[in-house]
Amino acid sequence: MGKDSKAAGGKGKGKQPAGGVMMLHRRVKEKQERGRSRNLHICQRFLPFSATSHGNSRHILCEKQGKINEAYKKLQDGWLSNGDKVPPAEFAKIAAEYSECPSGKKGGDLGWFPRGKMAGPFQEVAFNTPVGVTSAPFKST
Template identity: 40%
Template sequence: MTDQQLVAVVNGKEISRGDVLKFLNDMGPQVAMQFQSPEGIKRVIEEMVNQELLYLDAIDQNMNQEPEFKETLEATEKNLLKGYAFSKLVEGIDAQEEEMKEFFQENKAAFSQPETLKASHILVEEEDKAKEIIQELNDGLAFEEAAANYSSCPSKEAGGALGEFGRGQMVPEFEEAAFNMEIGTVSEPVKTQFGYHIIRVDAKNQADEPDFEEVKDQVQQQVLARKQEEKYQNKISGLKVKYPVEIY
């Protein structure tokens, strides 16, 4: 079966297999997956026929001559032309291997994975209460149970688990204590603006500095975006000279 094979004809308008495939592609892969069966293809063809009938009826009723339609058409055409003009402007821009490597060297920190850890905590108002809880933990009380029983933080519902976080995401006192602890250890009471924390470090992920090949695709995207933006801004600067602009 070729793409030109007809699947329907509506008032002389031919609908081919290729038209059906394009219709499916325009849906996007996730939606199109629902119509891959013979029954699904039949539904797509029926919908294409329905849309063609609706189009013919709209023409018969001169809807294309209505002022509201013309305004919508003009706005749509304008937006499409803007997008097309930008596509033509940046057409052919690519990222060379050397400039990608140079960009990577200059921006290594942006591609590095910072040190992170997973921790749980129990938050109480008084230091003495925190010390009592630590004693209970030392006597065998499970940390998760203690969090559920005593913590004032909503994380108590998850046994005190705070998930994974990096530096700069917690208050300084909490962060300093947590990042200096060993995995599986429980802290002494740590005072912050929120109260007293008993911290347990559950896991640590060391900082990772990837090599160029590991992040090459990301580097390429950023280099292309930077070059496209540069060309776009240069074009706009020239157009501002050509056409008068007033910004209020």
């Protein structure tokens, strides 16, 4: 356990031990996963699903609670406070303004997707929200 044990530990100049690369990779992956778990959504189902196996929804995705709350307040002030359903065109306008997802440019339209493709909480809300109804903000990956 003389000189060789120090070199194997990687404390010399120049080379980093393989474990350090794995540790860095793990930290990057953990940071990405933490970022994904903080996504907040508002979902609107706007077409009936085909035999409950495929869905078609719009959504607004934001990383910050304040931003999703602001978008939801706009929806509430215009429609939800009256108990009315938010028209798809109005939801699309707010999605284009607030959503941080690439689908925001298309009014939050996610197109048709099969059951099982979306993350658990999002899928549950998307498939269980009545047509035309807008969900409250919720967290999803």
